[in-house]
Amino acid sequence: MAKEEKIKNFDANGIGQLNDGMFGLPFTLEECETVLIPVPWEVTVSYGGGTAEGPQAILEASYQVDLYDPIVKDAWHKGIGMDEISVEVKEKSLALREKAEKYINALAEGADENNEELKKVSTQIKQECLWLNNWVKNRVLHFLNKNKYVGLIGGDHSTPLGMMEALATKFDNFCVLQIDAHADLRNAYEGFEFSHASIMYNALKIKQVEKLVQVGIRDYCEEELNLINNSNGRIKTFFDRDIKYAQYNGDSWNRICDRIVKELPQNIYLSFDIDGLDPKLCPHTGTPVAGGFETEQILFLLEKVVKSGRKIIAFDINEVTPGPEGDEWDANVAARLLYRIANMAAMSNGK
Secondary structure (H helix, E strand, C coil): CCHHHHHHHCCCCCCCCCCCCHHHCCCCCCCCCEEEEEECCCCCCCCCCCHHHHHHHHHHHHCCCCCCCCCCCCHHHHCEEECCCCHHHHHHHHHHHHHHHHHHHHHHCCCCCCCHHHHHHHHHHHHHHHHHHHHHHHHHHHHHCCCCEEEEEECCCCCCHHHHHHHCCCCCCEEEEEECCECCCCCCHHHCCCCHHHHHHHHCCCCCEEEEEEEEECECCHHHHHHHHCCCCCEEEEEHHHHHHHHHCCCCHHHHHHHHHHCCCCEEEEEEEHHHECCCCCCCCCCCCCCCECHHHHHHHHHHHHHCCCEEEEEEEECCCCCHHHCCHHHHHHHHHHHHHHHHHHHHCCC
């Protein structure tokens, strides 16, 4: 059946059918204009685990999402699909995570990271992280070359580096808009060059990344603050504390968003760590931090970005961890945000 016939026969007000694609949509991946790449990887997480289960949990929660979008008319007609979850990536992550945990525990107990055995572990993990970056880059390019709009679902926040590298082959320059509780500007955190806590430090090594605009940061070290302050404007950070103090003094989120948008160039890569939200919305994420945003605050900001005429060239959502015993709350929140973000982002590209 042709896509047009599927649209005509599909009941967008009905119950999501588990035999259909993501969000219960009746389209094949080829028919979807937006393709989401799941990356079930969490090798270097330094606190709570479980983010490798995020893509599957979000997929399962997506069938409960109502398809009406208040901003994008008939958004579901375009189609959003998820690529297959790679068994190879997930199995590598599981095996390496065990080694990484032992390595991190040894360092926490005072071991020397130059110890021969520990260096072997660190070297192996670096090599496999390079493998993952290349895997992600190739997968992203595969879909970009098919004229698909692409998003990524982690996994931990280290996962989108390969995606940014892929975008660097297609765009002369772009800005990273980071929604996050953490600055993620650490250099080789806990000895891991490609740590989830180093994603933005590594992103800034890509010459096409002209600027990093961070929003909601509330957990960072002095080294990261110095990097921000000495970046000559390449990093602009809207700290959670400053945002809230401005509001306490009578400023509005509307005006604050205008100031954020003003800092953004034309092409934007959105990198969204779910812990940028208030932890009541993502209580099982790996490193929750008190503070953060409501979901509509983020959607309001992104709506302003799109209305400004700027393009969200691609995006990721990371660090979603399903709760124990089938607790779907985190994935439920993420799936609804994902649907709205994917629709607005695709619209900004004329999709």
